[in-house]
Amino acid sequence: MPETIVLFHSALGLRPAVRRFADQLRSAGHLVYTPDFFDGDVFNDLNDGVARRDAIGIPALIGRAQESVADLPKEVVYAGFSMGSSSAQYLAATRPGARGAILMHGAIPLAMMGVGKWPSVPVQIHYAVGDPWVEAAQVKALSEAVRAAGQSCAVHSYAGSGHLFADEDANDYDQASAASMLDRVLRFLENL
Numbered sequence: 001m002p003e004t005i006v007l008f009h010s011a012l013g014l015r016p017a018v019r020r021f022a023d024q025l026r027s028a029g030h031l032v033y034t035p036d037f038f039d040g041d042v043f044n045d046l047n048d049g050v051a052r053r054d055a056i057g058i059p060a061l062i063g064r065a066q067e068s069v070a071d072l073p074k075e076v077v078y079a080g081f082s083m084g085s086s087s088a089q090y091l092a093a094t095r096p097g098a099r100g101a102i103l104m105h106g107a108i109p110l111a112m113m114g115v116g117k118w119p120s121v122p123v124q125i126h127y128a129v130g131d132p133w134v135e136a137a138q139v140k141a142l143s144e145a146v147r148a149a150g151q152s153c154a155v156h157s158y159a160g161s162g163h164l165f166a167d168e169d170a171n172d173y174d175q176a177s178a179a180s181m182l183d184r185v186l187r188f189l190e191n192l
Contacts, residue, residue, distance in 0.1 A: 002029045003099060003189050004076045006069055008084025010105065010164055011049030013042035017167040018081065028186055035068035037061055046163065053083055065091055075099050077189065082106045082133065082164060089113065092121050100192050102185055105163055106134055109141040118149040124188045125153065126181045130161030156184055
């Protein structure tokens with residue numbers, strides 16, 4: 001069944017790689033929205049993007065995430081890369097009707113979001129085992145909270161230490177891991 005998906009970008013901004021990933025989901029029949037939190041700015045260095053994120057501020061980014069879905073139906077899948085995975089996770093946890101959450105290169109414990117309990121929403125998490133930006137303990141905490149809510153939480157780890165390994169234009173790019181992640185995301189969507 002085709003899904004409506006909101007795909008949030010990383011701190012590098014709405015780069016061509018994010019648009020290509022969205023196009024691959026569209027090619028599988030899904031309707032995909034790609035909000036731009038950085039007003040067209042894109043970065044090649046993650047530290048520059050994080051500085052932009054910090055200049056905007058987390059509360060303002062949460063507001064942008066909420067605003068980006070305000071006119072969409074409630075029954076959507078939230079997906080995101082790195083910084084965008086936090087937006088996807090937050091909306092899946094707080095906006096009723098979510099069909100699923102796909103968290104790529106990031107996951108945080110519910111307490112860090114101010115959420116007490118995970119709703120009845122399945123989750124899929126992707127990260128590289130040596131990623132310095134992702135803490136395995138945080139992934140585990142979230143997966144346990146999702147399972148405690150009676151939902152599935154598929155955690156997929158990939159070899160290497162690249163953070164944004166699915167971004168063809170980034171130094172962290174890993175073609176095999178990116179292809180495997182896309183295949184798993186498509187299967188997750190098919191099974192919702």
